Amino acid sequence: METLEQMLGAHPFFAGLDPSFIGLASGCAHDVSFAAGEFICHEGDAADRFYLVREGHVALQISAPGRGVATFLTVGPGEVFGINWLAPPYRWSYDARTVEKTHAVALDATCLRVKCENEPALGYALTKRVLPVLIERLHACRTQLLDLYGVPS
Amino acid sequence: MALMSAHRLSTTSGCGVPADVPRLGYVRGRRSDAPGVWTLDIEMADDAPCDFAPGQFNMLTAFGVGEAAISISGAPGGERLIHTIRDVGPVSHALANLAPGDPIGVRGPFGVGWPMATPGSDVLIIAGGLGLAPLRPSIYDILARRDAFGAVTLLYGSRRPEDIVFHAEVEAWRREKKINIELTVDHAGVDWRGHVGVVTGLLPRVQLDPSRAIALLCGPEVMMRFVGAALTEQGLDATKIFVSMERNMKCAIGHCGHCQLGPTFICRDGPVFTYERMRPLMSVKEL
Numbered sequence: 001m002e003t004l005e006q007m008l009g010a011h012p013f014f015a016g017l018d019p020s021f022i023g024l025a026s027g028c029a030h031d032v033s034f035a036a037g038e039f040i041c042h043e044g045d046a047a048d049r050f051y052l053v054r055e056g057h058v059a060l061q062i063s064a065p066g067r068g069v070a071t072f073l074t075v076g077p078g079e080v081f082g083i084n085w086l087a088p089p090y091r092w093s094y095d096a097r098t099v100e101k102t103h104a105v106a107l108d109a110t111c112l113r114v115k116c117e118n119e120p121a122l123g124y125a126l127t128k129r130v131l132p133v134l135i136e137r138l139h140a141c142r143t144q145l146l147d148l149y150g151v152p153s
Numbered sequence: 154m155a156l157m158s159a160h161r162l163s164t165t166s167g168c169g170v171p172a173d174v175p176r177l178g179y180v181r182g183r184r185s186d187a188p189g190v191w192t193l194d195i196e197m198a199d200d201a202p203c204d205f206a207p208g209q210f211n212m213l214t215a216f217g218v219g220e221a222a223i224s225i226s227g228a229p230g231g232e233r234l235i236h237t238i239r240d241v242g243p244v245s246h247a248l249a250n251l252a253p254g255d256p257i258g259v260r261g262p263f264g265v266g267w268p269m270a271t272p273g274s275d276v277l278i279i280a281g282g283l284g285l286a287p288l289r290p291s292i293y294d295i296l297a298r299r300d301a302f303g304a305v306t307l308l309y310g311s312r313r314p315e316d317i318v319f320h321a322e323v324e325a326w327r328r329e330k331k332i333n334i335e336l337t338v339d340h341a342g343v344d345w346r347g348h349v350g351v352v353t354g355l356l357p358r359v360q361l362d363p364s365r366a367i368a369l370l371c372g373p374e375v376m377m378r379f380v381g382a383a384l385t386e387q388g389l390d391a392t393k394i395f396v397s398m399e400r401n402m403k404c405a406i407g408h409c410g411h412c413q414l415g416p417t418f419i420c421r422d423g424p425v426f427t428y429e430r431m432r433p434l435m436s437v438k439e440l
């Protein structure tokens with residue numbers, strides 16, 4: 001059976017990370033799975049877990065009064081969600097709901113933050129991995145806002 | 154890399170008829186392919202439609218209203234001419250609302266179409282919005298001689314699930330499994346079980362072998378800019394990425410200069426160009 005350390009090492013988010021750091025992070029890891037349609041977290045809840053998706057897809061959603069629930073991003077194998085673990089106030093800013101049966105590695109946020117404080121090099125390495133994800137999502141979000149496929153008014 | 158039988162035109166169109174005089178056709182069918190998007194099935198009054206290469210376009214006339222460049226969206230070699238039109242302004246509105254039996258003017262086909270791959274190469278087709286229409290003939294061509302190509306992938310981004318053009322047909326292609334298909338939308342409600350996010354977000358799902366792949370891109374220019382940049386970052390040479398450009402057209406035969414983009418005329422030298430050639434022009438504002 002695959003160990004948590006191996007699962008983390010095989011995930012693109014951890015690609016190339018010093019094995020000792022993977023060892024440290026794996027102390028905070030859990031192998032988790034969710035049924036299709038299951039909510040993994042809700043907007044406003046404590047962001048107590050950071051998820052690395054291994055199989056399946058998760059829809060990140062926001063509900064707006066009078067406008068229903070909108071999915072703004074789906075994340076799949078090799079991708080992550082729950083970056084809110086890294087910055088105060090450590091709260092989810094969306095709902096995450098599985099589209100299909102999903103397997104992930106969940107990293108306990110408090111445990112990971114403590115390890116990052118104690119081992120700044122680990123914190124720096126993880127921050128360097130989170131930043132490109134943030135930049136990519138910000139860029140994607142801007143592109144979506146442009147409403148490129150709509151008709152210019 | 155050999156270009157398909159794309160035509161470089163001056164005063165005659167692809168099948169030798171005068172390029173500046175519309176030929177008469179009649180609308181025989183009209184089908185909705187997405188909100189505000191209509192596909193017309195046109196029968197030429199005098200003869201079969203001219204042969205065309207995937208990616209070429211015709212100038213369609215709505216009599217009494219005007220003329221617009223519209224890509225051919227049907228299969229090469231068909232008895233009828235197929236065009237898919239989005240109702241965005243006066244001419245496209247008039248064209249999209251033609252009813253069966255109505256006359257329509259056709260000039261063309263014009264321009265340089267998609268290069269079809271050297272034998273065995275992988276083809277990555279990336280479309281955004283109505284950009285799937287000019288690419289559909291190349292997909293038909295690939296499906297008709299599937300063995301001539303390596304891996305073929307279609308990545309297609311739309312605004313919302315209901316805006317996916319040719320949706321039923323795309324799903325049929327997916328079921329056939331002859332090409333890999335990934336769809337994404339910018340915005341979706343809870344009923345949509347597919348991908349949500351920008352089309353570049355689908356690229357990591359493609360096993361791209363830069364030594365044997367070509368990419369065909371059609372959609373809003375900003376989308377093609379970002380996809381072109383992402384593909385070159387993944388190692389695909391800019392000469393193997395092809396983009397279909399749009400500018401307002403009038404003569405469509407390289408005379409009036411309406412469609413000029415830097416040193417090139419989109420109607421005559423394009424609309425399909427290498428990304429290498431368009432990259433510097435795409436980043437110039439208001440060109």
Ligand SMILES: Cc1cc2nc3c(=O)[nH]c(=O)nc-3n(C[C@H](O)[C@H](O)[C@H](O)COP(=O)(O)OP(=O)(O)OC[C@H]3O[C@@H](n4cnc5c(N)ncnc54)[C@H](O)[C@@H]3O)c2cc1C
Nearest residue numbers: 210221222223224237238239241242243244245399400424
């Ligand atoms: C080579 C080529 C191939 C084309 N193929 C197709 C095709 O297959 N189907 C099709 O529907 N159109 C296609 N077009 C675009 C079409 O020629 C234009 O939309 C044309 O301007 C329509 O004229 P109009 O009078 O209806 O609208 P205009 O009065 O010219 O424009 C009305 C409004 O629509 C906006 N607009 C214009 N073109 C587009 C566009 N492509 N996408 C979004 N908004 C736009 C304008 O900015 C303006 O706000 C193609 C253009 C070129 C150059």
Ligand code: FES
Nearest residue numbers: 403405409410420
């Ligand atoms: S449309 Fe006249 S030169 Fe291209």
